[in-house]
Amino acid sequence: MTTAVSRKTSHSMALVALFAALMAVMGLIPKIDLPLGVPITLQSLGVMLAGCLLGARRGFQAMLLFLAAVAAGLPLLAGGRGGLGVFMAPSAGYLVGYALAAGVTGALMRLLPQGTPLRTAASAFAASVLGGLVFLHAMGIAGLVLLAQMPLDKALLADLVFVPGDLVKCVLCAVVVHTVARALPDWPFGGRER
Amino acid sequence: MGSLYSEHLTWLHRWPAGRKLACMALLGTLLFLLSAPWALALAALACALLWRSLGPATRVARRLMVSVLAAALLVAVFHLWMGRPDVAAVSALRLACASTLGVALTVSTRPTDLLLVLDALLAPLARLGLQPGRVSLQLALMLRFTEHFFVQWKRLDEAHRLRTGRPGGLRLIAPLTVQMLQRAQRVADALYARLGE
Numbered sequence: 105m106t107t108a109v110s111r112k113t114s115h116s117m118a119l120v121a122l123f124a125a126l127m128a129v130m131g132l133i134p135k136i137d138l139p140l141g142v143p144i145t146l147q148s149l150g151v152m153l154a155g156c157l158l159g160a161r162r163g164f165q166a167m168l169l170f171l172a173a174v175a176a177g178l179p180l181l182a183g184g185r186g187g188l189g190v191f192m193a194p195s196a197g198y199l200v201g202y203a204l205a206a207g208v209t210g211a212l213m214r215l216l217p218q219g220t221p222l223r224t225a226a227s228a229f230a231a232s233v234l235g236g237l238v239f240l241h242a243m244g245i246a247g248l249v250l251l252a253q254m255p256l257d258k259a260l261l262a263d264l265v266f267v268p269g270d271l272v273k274c275v276l277c278a279v280v281v282h283t284v285a286r287a288l289p290d291w292p293f294g295g296r297e298r
Numbered sequence: 299m300g301s302l303y304s305e306h307l308t309w310l311h312r313w314p315a316g317r318k319l320a321c322m323a324l325l326g327t328l329l330f331l332l333s334a335p336w337a338l339a340l341a342a343l344a345c346a347l348l349w350r351s352l353g354p355a356t357r358v359a360r361r362l363m364v365s366v367l368a369a370a371l372l373v374a375v376f377h378l379w380m381g382r383p384d385v386a387a388v389s390a391l392r393l394a395c396a397s398t399l400g401v402a403l404t405v406s407t408r409p410t411d412l413l414l415v416l417d418a419l420l421a422p423l424a425r426l427g428l429q430p431g432r433v434s435l436q437l438a439l440m441l442r443f444t445e446h447f448f449v450q451w452k453r454l455d456e457a458h459r460l461r462t463g464r465p466g467g468l469r470l471i472a473p474l475t476v477q478m479l480q481r482a483q484r485v486a487d488a489l490y491a492r493l494g495e
Contacts, residue, residue, distance in 0.1 A: 128441075
């Protein structure tokens with residue numbers, strides 16, 4: 105740490121670390137195991153929130169930071185998993201997807217309308233459904249097909265089990281965004297310039 | 299919050315973290331290139347021997363390994379049920395091998411040593427504007443925030459109990475989010491005060 109940081113950089117650093125920590129907290133909440141080695145966790149909610157509240161760039165960085173900590177061996181994934189081994193497990197597609205999905209969610213959030221708190225929440229719901237659900241699940245399915253050699257239709261079927269739970273998380277994400285929009289009216293959702 | 303690192307020193311502990319990481323990357327890639335069941339069976343045998351050779355150091359990761367093996371078994375059963383015994387053997391063996399390698403690295407290497415390797419690997423990126431020192435600082439910040447989340451939650455929960463006599467539950471999510479975002483702003487200000495231009 106020799107170089108000076110600008111106000112914007114120090115801001116980004118704190119928020120990126122905060123959302124990486126949020127992912128870790130959600131991983132410490134007990135998980136529910138499903139067959140095929142893919143657990144239900146709260147962590148995809150963290151992905152949606154990072155995208156909506158931080159925007160594409162910083163959301164992506166927050167997820168990368170979290171994944172780096174996991175790869176370094178900290179047991180931060182749901183159920184206390186960690187280490188490089190998890191990146192070769194059947195659910196590795198979802199892990200890599202976290203970073204990209206946060207980016208996609210953030211980019212969508214930036215584009216969607218944010219006039220009133222209610223409209224912002226509706227936009228957050230739409231962005232989480234597309235980025236945190238559809239995109240993340242597509243990555244997960246790709247992982248199941250490539251790593252566990254599962255045929256595509258079966259991987260789709262296995263993945264569908266998670267969709268209802270993740271829809272609930274999209275609603276939760278919208279509720280949190282609504283609260284933040286009311287409490288901090290000038291919060292730059294989706295990384296918008298103020 | 300502990301890591302999976304084991305204090306039981308083994309021969310693998312004496313290897314430098316960088317070498318272990320390089321071997322892991324190489325062997326991991328090799329595993330995905332192999333597709334003959336007999337070759338993977340040999341690899342699995344080698345992995346089992348590796349696991350054996352680490353002795354008591356693997357104890358911390360035993361539960362993790364059992365769950366990985368159970369997952370591998372489920373994948374195998376699934377493929378058998380689909381009538382593809384060859385795919386069943388290949389995918390289950392590959393999963394088991396890759397996970398053993400990952401766990402062997404994790405139990406024998408301190409997270410800080412891995413971070414140092416990461417720092418060294420990221421060093422060339424400094425010229426592109428990404429600073430390895432900053433990555434380490436952010437990791438430290440992240441761990442501190444994780445702890446703070448729990449402290450803050452407990453404080454909000456206690457306040458709620460005092461007012462209503464009931465635990466706060468999910469109602470606390472909204473105030474917690476807002477408080478943590480504001481806390482991050484203050485941390486950002488502090489960082490700027492220490493490191494700012």
